[in-house]
Amino acid sequence: MQDADLLDCLVIGGGAAGLTAAVYLGRYKRRVQVVDAGASRLRLIPLSRNVPGFPEGIAGPDLWRRMREHAVAYGVPIAEACIERLEQRAGGGFIAHAAGREWHARYVILATGACDVAPEIPGLDHALQAGQVRYCPVCDGFETQGQRVAVLGRAGHGLRESLFVAGFGNEVTWLAMQSQEEVAPADLARLREAGVRIAESAPTRIECSQSDGVCVDLVNGQRLHFETLYPALGLVHACGLATALGARAHADGQLEVDAHQQTCVPGLYAAGDVSVDLNQISVATGHAAIAATAIHNRL
Template sequence: MENDELLDCLVIGGGAAGLTAAVYFGRYKRRAVVLDDGGSRLQRIPRTRNVPGFPDGIEGPDLLRRMREHAARYAVPAEQTRVRSLRRLDDGTFRAESAEGSWRARFVLLATGARDVEPEIDGIAEALKVGQVRYCPICDGFETQRQRVAVLGRAGHGLRESLFIANWDNQVTWLSMATQEEVGAPDLARLREAGVRIADSPPHRIDCGVDGVGVRVELQNGQVLEFDTLYPALGLVTACELATALGARARDNGQLEVDAHQQTTVDGLYVAGDVAVDLNQISVATGHAAIAATAIHNRL
């Protein structure tokens, strides 16, 4: 279905950033539409405890439902669809296409987020729900106090995350995937100082929630380790393709380069949330969206 109306802004992605932008556009009385394929990282949060205004925390799916309800209050249409291409037309407007239709807009706000690289663990979805697997120490490192914590990741990301998590009163073991030889003496000293142990051999198999054990890691040398929580530190894949296909500049990690108003290097194309930053936080995503939506409103 071809949508003839020229929108003020097309919002691609309906998670924390996209839905916040929808509220702003609705309240600015602008014509905006949100296109979303339903994969927000919010859905994977068992209970977030660092979103302002929720002192007892809130489950991610509940927060997402409330954010959708909030956007709907201002009658901003949201469609469930996956955008597969974004082009710039000769008249300077943008055209997005999905299997369900096409949309044209003067501005685009891309809020497509990022996806966690997951380790191969049976029942990982259930383990995530009960906090045996966690992805975001900034969000929930506080909850690891007095726990035995494993961090799975190579030198670089895995090492940084191990040091970060060791800040709480816990016992951290780095499952370095045979990369500790790449670590220089100063970093090894920092790990030692922080009390981080390094597993003797790479993990062979990881099980969660079996026989009452939180996380059971069998190493390649046969040794078995038990933990309360595992943090995979394998990185994120940023959903930046729609922007880079238009020529927007991205850093090596896929995050899009932006100016102070969240505009990419393509005029009229703005981004918000995890697709643009490595501080993957709800408050950052909503802040980006407020900045970008207001900048777009001021240019219309």
């Protein structure tokens, strides 16, 4: 490989973080390439109402398309591929491999995101689009005011999310999946104070339909009805390319980074959901601006 082919920066992942990094690096006139596997969580958002500048809301796929167009407008190429392996390059930098192709770069921004652990619900995609199933109360808890809302998740995630969701003037039931025995008395008292009910037994089946909303059957034969369900089953962070190189991750999966978004592997940066527990578009774009500028200043 000729030195002229060496990228200043390879951005792995073309969602909110990766595309923002591409815009910044493109405008800094750096040699940058985005490689994206095409599964941004942006594409799952029916309508986001907390992106600054869009008071009427914007559909996730529209925002994703606009962000791609923005990166392309500054000359950044976007390849569709899934990076399978990242290695350190003799003499500095990195080599990324994907199905017989490879990219060499001085710096890498890992913007590979995270995936929600999905509940077993027939027609889940449709229920997500209809807003009956929602993953992110930070994003859309506001929209559940006055509704009957269920939170599905074991002690830990489920408990924290139930308390959070109950702050929106709704009627919350925690589907605790038989984990309420693990909850400390002080936390049970907090749930009571917040008005959160705990379902009497574990859910056996959840169904969503236009006519009946979200129906939950419990082991004890009860059937509960809700307008909205928040699964709180956790997230899987796509951090494997970095941890394979020795980058450290926190206990719940996101990568550890410094104030410039650099992991403990010199030259390897991380931005967006893969490196934070506040999974938000504005956080992902902020990370990307910080990482891209830090890299530009080092080049």
